Amino acid sequence: MSYNELQNHMQRIADVNYAAATLGWDQETYMPPGAAGFKASQLSTLSGITHQLFTGDKTEALLSSLKNSVGLSEAEKKNVAQIEEDFNRQKKYSTEFVENMSRAVSDAFNAWQQARKESNFKLFAPYLEKLIAIKKQECELLGYQGYPYNALLNLHEKNATVAELDVLFTDVRKELVPFVKKVQQAKQVDNRFFFQHFDRDTQWQFGIELLKQMGFDFNRGRQDISSHPFTTSFSQNDVRVTTRINENDFSEMIWSCIHEGGHALYEQGLPAEQYGMPLGEAISLGIHESQSRLWENNVGRSLAYWKHNFALVQKHFPEQMKNVSALDFYKGTNRVEPSLIRTSSDELTYHFHVMIRYEIEKQIFEDKLKVNDLPDYWNAKYKEYLNIDVPNDAQGVLQDVHWSHGSFGYFPTYSLGSFYAAQFFHQATKEMPNLLTEIENGNTHNLLNWLREKIHKHGKFYTAQELCIKVTSEKLNFAHFMHYAATKYGTIYGLG
Amino acid sequence: MSYNELQNHMQRIADVNYAAATLGWDQETYMPPGAAGFKASQLSTLSGITHQLFTGDKTEALLSSLKNSVGLSEAEKKNVAQIEEDFNRQKKYSTEFVENMSRAVSDAFNAWQQARKESNFKLFAPYLEKLIAIKKQECELLGYQGYPYNALLNLHEKNATVAELDVLFTDVRKELVPFVKKVQQAKQVDNRFFFQHFDRDTQWQFGIELLKQMGFDFNRGRQDISSHPFTTSFSQNDVRVTTRINENDFSEMIWSCIHEGGHALYEQGLPAEQYGMPLGEAISLGIHESQSRLWENNVGRSLAYWKHNFALVQKHFPEQMKNVSALDFYKGTNRVEPSLIRTSSDELTYHFHVMIRYEIEKQIFEDKLKVNDLPDYWNAKYKEYLNIDVPNDAQGVLQDVHWSHGSFGYFPTYSLGSFYAAQFFHQATKEMPNLLTEIENGNTHNLLNWLREKIHKHGKFYTAQELCIKVTSEKLNFAHFMHYAATKYGTIYGLG
Numbered sequence: 003m004s005y006n007e008l009q010n011h012m013q014r015i016a017d018v019n020y021a022a023a024t025l026g027w028d029q030e031t032y033m034p035p036g037a038a039g040f041k042a043s044q045l046s047t048l049s050g051i052t053h054q055l056f057t058g059d060k061t062e063a064l065l066s067s068l069k070n071s072v073g074l075s076e077a078e079k080k081n082v083a084q085i086e087e088d089f090n091r092q093k094k095y096s097t098e099f100v101e102n103m104s105r106a107v108s109d110a111f112n113a114w115q116q117a118r119k120e121s122n123f124k125l126f127a128p129y130l131e132k133l134i135a136i137k138k139q140e141c142e143l144l145g146y147q148g149y150p151y152n153a154l155l156n157l158h159e160k161n162a163t164v165a166e167l168d169v170l171f172t173d174v175r176k177e178l179v180p181f182v183k184k185v186q187q188a189k190q191v192d193n194r195f196f197f198q199h200f201d202r203d204t205q206w207q208f209g210i211e212l213l214k215q216m217g218f219d220f221n222r223g224r225q226d227i228s229s230h231p232f233t234t235s236f237s238q239n240d241v242r243v244t245t246r247i248n249e250n251d252f253s254e255m256i257w258s259c260i261h262e263g264g265h266a267l268y269e270q271g272l273p274a275e276q277y278g279m280p281l282g283e284a285i286s287l288g289i290h291e292s293q294s295r296l297w298e299n300n301v302g303r304s305l306a307y308w309k310h311n312f313a314l315v316q317k318h319f320p321e322q323m324k325n326v327s328a329l330d331f332y333k334g335t336n337r338v339e340p341s342l343i344r345t346s347s348d349e350l351t352y353h354f355h356v357m358i359r360y361e362i363e364k365q366i367f368e369d370k371l372k373v374n375d376l377p378d379y380w381n382a383k384y385k386e387y388l389n390i391d392v393p394n395d396a397q398g399v400l401q402d403v404h405w406s407h408g409s410f411g412y413f414p415t416y417s418l419g420s421f422y423a424a425q426f427f428h429q430a431t432k433e434m435p436n437l438l439t440e441i442e443n444g445n446t447h448n449l450l451n452w453l454r455e456k457i458h459k460h461g462k463f464y465t466a467q468e469l470c471i472k473v474t475s476e477k478l479n480f481a482h483f484m485h486y487a488a489t490k491y492g493t494i495y496g497l498g
Numbered sequence: 499m500s501y502n503e504l505q506n507h508m509q510r511i512a513d514v515n516y517a518a519a520t521l522g523w524d525q526e527t528y529m530p531p532g533a534a535g536f537k538a539s540q541l542s543t544l545s546g547i548t549h550q551l552f553t554g555d556k557t558e559a560l561l562s563s564l565k566n567s568v569g570l571s572e573a574e575k576k577n578v579a580q581i582e583e584d585f586n587r588q589k590k591y592s593t594e595f596v597e598n599m600s601r602a603v604s605d606a607f608n609a610w611q612q613a614r615k616e617s618n619f620k621l622f623a624p625y626l627e628k629l630i631a632i633k634k635q636e637c638e639l640l641g642y643q644g645y646p647y648n649a650l651l652n653l654h655e656k657n658a659t660v661a662e663l664d665v666l667f668t669d670v671r672k673e674l675v676p677f678v679k680k681v682q683q684a685k686q687v688d689n690r691f692f693f694q695h696f697d698r699d700t701q702w703q704f705g706i707e708l709l710k711q712m713g714f715d716f717n718r719g720r721q722d723i724s725s726h727p728f729t730t731s732f733s734q735n736d737v738r739v740t741t742r743i744n745e746n747d748f749s750e751m752i753w754s755c756i757h758e759g760g761h762a763l764y765e766q767g768l769p770a771e772q773y774g775m776p777l778g779e780a781i782s783l784g785i786h787e788s789q790s791r792l793w794e795n796n797v798g799r800s801l802a803y804w805k806h807n808f809a810l811v812q813k814h815f816p817e818q819m820k821n822v823s824a825l826d827f828y829k830g831t832n833r834v835e836p837s838l839i840r841t842s843s844d845e846l847t848y849h850f851h852v853m854i855r856y857e858i859e860k861q862i863f864e865d866k867l868k869v870n871d872l873p874d875y876w877n878a879k880y881k882e883y884l885n886i887d888v889p890n891d892a893q894g895v896l897q898d899v900h901w902s903h904g905s906f907g908y909f910p911t912y913s914l915g916s917f918y919a920a921q922f923f924h925q926a927t928k929e930m931p932n933l934l935t936e937i938e939n940g941n942t943h944n945l946l947n948w949l950r951e952k953i954h955k956h957g958k959f960y961t962a963q964e965l966c967i968k969v970t971s972e973k974l975n976f977a978h979f980m981h982y983a984a985t986k987y988g989t990i991y992g993l994g
Contacts, residue, residue, distance in 0.1 A: 020536070021517050023525055036718035037736030040773060044732070047513035051547060222532035236540070236895035240533030271806070277536060 005071075005078055008064045009279060012085065015055045016278030020236045022048040026448055027242055030228045042108030044095040050101040057092050066091060067385035077281055080463050084280035093094075094143045105141075106133050107408045114406035121396035123377045126406070131373045133408050134366060142369065151367040154411030158287045159418060162463060164364060167414050172419070173480040174353050181488060182350050185338045186497035193253075193334035198322045208318050209245055210260040212311070216263045216297060217450045218243075219270050230345075231258035233265035233294075238274040238282060241266045252322075253335065254346060257298050264297030265290060267450060271458025281461035287412065289466050291419020291451065292426055297348045299420065299484070301449070308332045318407065336494050338387035340398045347422065350487055354387045359402070359413040367410070376443045422470065424483035426457070429474045501567075502562045505775060508581065511551045513775030518544040523738055527726045538604030540713060546597040553588050561585060561768060570851055573777055580776035599636075602629050603904045610902035617892035619873050622902070627869045629904050630862060637863065643671050647863040650907030653873045654783045656961060659836040660860060663910050667856065669976040670849050670913070675883075677984060678846050680835045684991035689749075689830035694818045696748045704814050705741055705755040708807070712759045712793060713946045715766055726841075726899055727754035729761035729790075734778060736771040737762045748818075749831065753794055760793030761786060763946060767954025776793075777957035783908065785962050787915020788922060789949065794914065795845045796982070797945070798839035802937040804828045832990050836884035838893045845916065846983055850883045855898075863906070917986045918966065920979035922953070925970045 009296075023112055025045055033041060053059075068074070068082050068337035108127040117126035141150035144157075148164065155162040200419075213225060222236075228244035237243040243262035248254040268284060276282030283288045301307055338348045344355035362379065365371035371379060380399040383393040392398035404412050430452050431437050456473045470478050491497070521541055529537060542934040551557075561582050564570070570578065597763030605624035613622035637646035640653075644660065710783060713961040718729075724740035731737040739758035744750040764780060780786045797803055801824075808824035819827075834844045840851035858875065861867035867875060876895040889896035900908050926948050927933050936944060952969045966974050987993070 013539070014543050017540040018547070021521055021540050021544055024521055024540075025517055028520055028524070031542060032720060032722070034716060034718055034720050036715070037733060038771075040733035040735055044513040044520075045508070047510050048517055051514070114891070182869050219532070220530060222530055223530060224530050237533060237536035239536055240530060274536075 005068060005074060005082075008068055008082070008085070011055075011060060011064060013278035015052050015273055018048055018055065020054045021050070024233050024236050027234050027236075030230070030232065031226045031244060038108075038112050042105060042112075044103045045108060046104035047411070049104040050097045053092065053097050053432055055096065055101040057089065057095075057097075061085070061089055067442070075451060077463065078394050079235065081279045081281055086464055087251040088280075093146065094145075099136075099139070099143070103408065104138055106136055107406070110408070111403070111406045114403065118396050118400040121394045121400065123309070123395040123399055126400060127373050127376075130376075130405060133405070134373065134410075137408060137410055138367065139333075145418075149368065150412060151364050154363075154367070155414065156411075158409070158412050158417050160286055161467060162288070162411075162414065162418070167360065169358050170417065170480060173484075174357060177480075177484050178350060178353060178487065180485075182338060182340075182354075182489070184497055185350070185491055185495050186340075188497055191333040191337050191494060192330065192392065193337045194333060195322065195326050195330070196253045197251055200249055200319060200322060202247050202249055203254045204318050205247050205249075205252065208314065209247075209255050211314065212256070213243070213263045213266075215311075215444060216260070216267060216446060218263050218266055220443070222270055223266055225259075225262075231262050233262045233269065234268075235269045237277060238272045242267040251346075252319075257302060258345075261294045261298040264294035266296070267453070268293040268458055271454045273459055276461055279461075281463055283461050285460075285464065285468045287415035287461075288418035288422060289457070289469065291415050292422035293419075293457070295349075295420045295423035296427050296453075300423055301441060303334045303335050303349065303445065304330075304438070304441065305329070306438045308335070309442045310444040333494055336491065338491060338495075340390050342384070342390060342392060343401055345401075350491065351388060353417050353420070356413050356417045358383045358387060363410050363413070421478060421480055421483045422466075424486045425470065425474050425476075425479060426453075427484070428482050499824070500834050501564060501570060501578075504564060504581070507551075507556060507560060509774035510728075511548050514544055514548045514551065518548070519730050523730050523732075523856075526726070526728065527722045531987060534604070534608050536640070538601060538608075541604060542600035543627060545600040546593045548827035549588065549591065549593050549596040550979055553585065553593075557585055573959065577772075577777055580628060580958055584776075587640065588639075591636075595632075595635070595639070599904065602632055603860060605898070605900070606904070608904045610896065610899065612894050614896040617890045617896065619891040619895055622663045623868045623872075625776070626901060629901070630869065630906075633699070633904060633906055634863065644863065645819050645860070647860050647907060650859075650863065651910065652687075653904070654908050655911050657781055657963060658784070658907075658910065658914070663856065665795070666913070666917070666976060667853050669980075670853060673976075673980050674849060674983065676848060677980075677987070678834060678836075678850075680993055681769050681987055681991050682836075684993060685791045686835070687827070687829040687833045687980050687990060689833045691822045691826070691933045692749045693747055696745055698743050700744055700911065701743050701745075701748065701751045704810065705743075705751055707810065707882060708752070708755055709739070709759045709762075709939060711765060711807075712756070714759050714762055716914050718766055719762055721755075721758075725772060725910045727758050729758045729765065731762075731765045734766065734768045737765040745978060746794060747842075748815075749935075753798060753840075756798040757790045757794040760790035760898075761948070764789040764954055768957055769955055772957055775957075777959055779958050781956075781958055781960065781965060782962045784914035784918060785953070785965065787911050788918035789915075789953070791919035792923050796919055797937060797942065799828075799845065800934070800937065801825070801828045802934045804831070805938045806940040810926075829990055832987065834888050834991075838856060838880070838886060838888060839897055841898075846987065849913050849916070852885060852909050852913045854879045859906050859909070917974060917979045918962075918974055921966065921972075921975060922949075924978050924982070 021199050022045055025041060029041055058403050063283060065082065065086050066246050069086060074082065103466070109128070110133050111127040114126050117123060137154065138150065141153040144153040146153040154164050155164070155167070197281070210225065213392070214220070222239045223241035223243065225243045225245060227246060229246060231243070231245050233241065233243045243266045245255055245259045245262065268290060272282050272284065274282070288462060308331050312331050315331065316323045335350065340351050345354065347355055358380070362376070377395055377399045384390055384398070419481050434448055434452065437449060440446070457469065460469070463470060467477065518541055521537060521544070525537055560574050564578050565582060585593035602625070606622070606629050609625040613619060626793070633650065634646065637649040640649040642649040648659050651663070653659070659744065706721065710716070718735045719739065721739045721741060723742060725742060727741050729737065729739045738760045741751055741755045759767070764786060768778050768780065804824050804827050808827050811827065812819045832844065833844050836847050837843050840848065843851055854876070857879070858867060858872070858916055863909065873891055873895045880886055880888050880894070926945060930948065933945060936942070953965065956965070960968060963973065
């Protein structure tokens with residue numbers, strides 16, 4: 003059997019997977035509320051079909067005929083090897099397990115929406131309990147070394163382990179926590195200008211302009227509104243981002259837009275000729291997040307960026323911005339302040355939010371923490387790390403969608419992403435000494451090309467660890483993030 | 499094997515079919531242009547999967563175990579019988595044929611869009627040629643009596659034949675053609691007020707109000723914009739309509755909105771507990787169209803309707819409507835005038851448009867008309883029946899999407915729908931003597947209930963022919979339409 007046959011087979015599976023992605027996108031953007039039940043059933047059936055197609059005899063026959071075949075290119079070999087790895091993992095699941103999981107996720111998602119609306123964790127608890135039970139089964143199915151939780155981490159970030167993350171978060175605790183304390187003792191920067199009235203349509207227009215400027219290709223993608231911004235794709239030629247607009251907080255739209263735009267540029271930069279194959283897919287969630295964070299923080303929260311774009315803000319919102327300068331705006335966007343909500347937190351305390359979720363998840367999967375105790379535990383941790391009181395479940399333990407999706411082991415990739423981003427951006431500025439000047443001129447073309455060449459176009463050819471070394475000549479190193487943070491915030495807050 | 503197993507199996511197939519419908523909807527509403535290729539491949543794969551699932555051994559085993567089983571209810575028996583009929587038809591297609599067809603349709607659709615944009619039939623011709631060749635194969639696969647075209651007619655309207663349609667269109671020619679001539683000799687009514695500037699957002703809002711008033715359930719459906727209005731559903735609880743808005747012609751939005759609303763009420767009225775089963779599906783395109791036409795024409799172009807709703811028009815567009823009365827508005831909405839475009843034609847000459855397509859299709863499938871001769875033939879027929887010159891392909895032979903979808907044998911259902919609508923509405927007014935008064939008061943609640951009870955809730959329990967007799971005590975009878983037309987337009991145009 004030929005490599006071509008494998009490719010056709012994988013493309014067929016991708017067709018169904020991307021169809022499911024389309025339904026998922028619809029679910030979060032346009033679906034009328036009454037449609038939820040049947041939509042869940044449709045998603046469950048599609049997940050079962052892709053699982054059957056992928057784990058069936060055909061894949062096995064194709065792989066065994068190809069894996070020792072000579073004459074494959076390096077890229078083809080990588081694809082075959084990666085498919086085999088996925089195949090061996092997927093074979094551990096029964097189709098029934100996959101469909102059950104899909105249904106449990108849809109139910110949990112609907113329950114979570116209601117629970118959050120009513121700010122009542124109890125409405126969500128039984129569904130979460132059920133999901134956790136399924137995920138524990140999944141850990142056993144997949145197998146793991148050390149912690150069961152490692153099995154889940156590995157689903158989102160290949161080779162990630164509790165041991166390594168513990169080291170990383172120890173660094174966070176040792177270096178970032180005291181640094182944030184120092185920042186908090188300095189004179190606070192003003193960001194009140196964000197909290198005026200900003201017309202919805204004008205914000206939307208501004209967001210589209212920012213996406214275009216980044217290089218988002220609207221011929222191969224679009225933006226819509228959803229209550230939780232996300233990026234999804236239905237092929238490399240159809241990448242969808244969503245944003246949300248708060249008319250009383252201008253910042254929400256801006257950074258959700260740039261963040262999702264960063265994810266989308268990665269998806270649009272994956273090679274379309276590898277549709278359905280691993281080399282047409284993103285490496286890992288951590289690397290995906292490195293792309294969104296790099297644009298959101300290293301670019302979108304830089305002084306250079308606002309030296310250029312503040313004029314655009316002023317054009318759209320002259321009244322609101324009449325007493326604000328580009329420097330004020332830049333400083334305001336970088337106000338460090340412990341807060342309740344992860345997605346709107348500053349880029350330093352952000353990692354405390356992630357740490358809390360990581361600790362909770364670890365303990366859930368070591369059977370040390372019960373679902374019913376989650377709200378109290380959550381609130382205690384927010385007091386401990388962020389020194390704030392959580393007023394209700396909606397702004398506390400119910401704030402994130404992830405657990406309702408069954409996505410345990412996902413949150414740590416957010417911190418990994420930021421740390422990779424700092425390291426990649428540092429490397430980019432080393433290789434392109436004019437980069438900041440270019441950004442000041444509204445030109446991110448060379449940066450995007452650099453990312454395309456160094457990261458996007460490779461798909462899954464390298465692992466995250468290999469890519470990091472290839473691009474930056476060293477392993478992931480928290481020092482880059484810490485250096486970036488200390489320099490930037492040291493200046494903003496005037497810390498000697 | 500149990501009936502329940504059949505139901506689960508059919509629901510799974512429906513899940514995939516509705517997923518494909520979701521992708522189809524996205525294709526026509528939100529899809530970025532660059533995504534077309536992969537979307538086509540996804541749709542083709544999904545169509546192949548449903549075909550494999552439905553024509554596989556499992557369906558056969560379930561059917562043969564159930565079709566002679568005792569203890570099934572009448573409804574269950576109907577479902578089994580209908581599924582068997584569909585199964586026997588679908589078995590005639592290979593999966594390869596189905597996937598080829600799906601791909602040819604996607605390619606033809608993209609070519610048609612481009613051809614129409616450039617008003618150049620030649621760009622579409624080779625794709626149309628290919629599609630027609632596939633459809634001719636399909637006629638042979640399906641088998642037919644008399645004309646090959648009967649096989650295609652039957653796909654859209656079970657039991658429809660060239661013989662019967664020829665009789666119907668002879669009536670049209672004999673009665674409607676001379677009546678329209680009489681109308682054309684009378685003093686023309688004024689509809690210039692439609693062609694002012696009507697703000698897009700206000701039109702949108704007005705359309706939503708009309709849908710709500712009809713009883714469209716926005717909890718189980720929504721409206722979006724597309725270049726060609728259509729209705730689709732992803733379950734009985736998720737019915738999507740689209741409309742288009744022309745800021746310089748108010749009438750387009752109004753009747754596309756009411757028309758699609760009529761289709762949608764049928765879909766929303768199908769029993770959700772029959773999800774995936776024939777009794778949860780519409781009978782035929784003709785009956786579907788009867789629902790849209792009934793709302794569009796018998797309700798939406800009635801004096802009673804505008805006696806109520808003209809005040810709403812005036813509220814939204816006081817400037818544009820300041821010298822117009824409800825009666826003027828009503829008359830203007832019913833201006834009879836031969837025109838180029840079927841979808842915006844009046845409800846009388848509309849049938850001449852259908853007749854032309856019917857004659858063309860018949861001849862194509864009798865090998866009497868070649869693709870390359872289509873534009874000239876089209877233009878000659880428009881001269882003959884409508885006495886107008888077709889200025890270009892875009893407004894002529896390329897105006898309709900259907901052929902690019904491979905939908906031959908579809909157009910006649912539009913006329914059938916109007917004739918059924920007149921007959922059903924006549925029956926409704928007989929059974930509910932206050933109906934027109936209710937409509938005058940903006941109350942279509944009883945009408946909707948009547949349609950729900952008499953038509954919607956039965957799904958495919960009856961054939962179109964059976965339903966017509968059950969509801970109106972007679973077969974489809976063109977006299978009802980002709981009587982409706984003669985009375986209404988006789989009054990509007992003052993024909994003695």
